[in-house]
Amino acid sequence: MTASRRRTTALAVSVAGLFALTGGIADATASYLTYRGEYxxxxxxxxxxxxxxxxxxxxxxxxxxxCSYYASDPRSPNGNGGAGWYYYYRYEID
Structure with missing residues (x-):
């Protein structure tokens, strides 16, 4: 009976640890930020x-x-625009 209690206790501790771990992961991913980007x-x-x-x-x-050098403006949908240096940036929209 003592071995049975040990197994039951070990199982209970394992299950509780699993819930604590998944709860921590859920909280960590819930705080993500949403970004948009442009040049x-x-x-x-x-x-x-x-x-x-x-x-x-x-x-x-x-x-x-x-920064990167582009032969044409990366902001232009059809590639028109002058050659030059541009950098990409992302900004939070939340």
Whole structure:
């Protein structure tokens, strides 16, 4: 009978631990943020693009990425626009 009690106690502790773990995971994922993203305005130099990206970065509200050179404006749906430096940024919409 003692072995049976140990198994029952171990099972109860395991089940309680499982509920505690899944509850913690659910809480962690419930606090996600929703973002939209777009490209910055055109910059003529990489240095000015990088300075603007760094100044705009304000996590978690605004997340900016490194600058890249594009042969045409990445904001244009048909690829029209001038070549230059742009950075991508995401901003919170919640």
């Amino acid at each position: 910055s305005v055109q910059f003529s130099t990489e240095a000015s693009c990088a300075a603007s990206s760094a100044a705009r970065n304000d996590p978690p509200d605004v997340l900016t990425y490194t």
